[in-house]
Amino acid sequence: MSHSAHLPRIVQTVRTSPLGAMLLAAAPQGLCGVWFVGQQHSPDNTPWHDDDTHPVLDAAHQQLQAYFDGQLQTFALPLQFMTGTPFQQTVWRALQNIPYGHTTTYGDIAQRIGKPKAVRAVGAAIGRNPWSVVVPCHRVVGANGALTGYAGGLDRKKHLLALEARMSSRIN
Template sequence: MNPRVLLPRLVQTVRPSPLGPVLLAAGPQGLSGIWFVGQQHFPDPADWTHDDAHPVLHEAHAQLTAYFEGDLQTFDLPLQFVEGTPFQQAVWRALQNIPFGHTTTYGDIAQRIGNPQAVRAVGAAIGRNPWSVVVPCHRVVGANGSLTGYAGGLDRKEHLLALEARMNSPIR
């Protein structure tokens, strides 16, 4: 018999973004997730409390808005891991080190976490990243530079990379 894992009580809200509505969730220690509504691996928030005024959710939405408006390059939000294996969490932490406006490959992430043979597992972990945009999984591309995989859809990934390229350009 598997003991039931008790997750911390989460609060959530849905907010607009230029790429469609996003579900934001927070626990007692910080932001627990940001997902585009309807994306792959979308959580079931049925047991989560709705709270539009929660300070972490409010700040997350404010920072997302500033990012989409071209006024923010680095997110400063406390993240609370409520799921994920140690391997997945290592991948998600490695994603946080990809500089704004740059891309890297799945193989590079596998190298960074000390497991160069785990390229496919890295891809699967990236696909389950619970912090869309904030933990920049959209900055990971195929070994040949192709846009491969994004739980929020390749059209969103392409938009995010183009936004960062414009923001990183000396001429805006």
């Protein structure tokens, strides 16, 4: 018996977005990933099952659409951690606290999680964030404000930050 028999069943669907097709995946406890199709660090989804009617995937797609339309700032989705070391998961949780329309630096995230010297490790963990857009790794920039690294591509990062800047200026 292979060890994969012990893993929870993962279902997936591919949905469109203004920035390209997105792969959404859910496990029994919640959303376990959102990736732009073809981005860096994409998962091996060959063992996953297609399910275009799964309620969590449907909710994720609806919330992503509302986000891209400028109607949603905070995602309300159950997340299920399927990957990542405890350190990576701590970083991913910290990303969820970056407010809409704001950016922070890798160094600031390292400070927030109590590992001020671990800036490079924080950057590596952010690059492997399994929830593109939903867990806002696009809001993390270099110390000088430079748009460094984004697994989904810098053009997408620029688009997401511009969308948020535009929408938050309307509200404030």
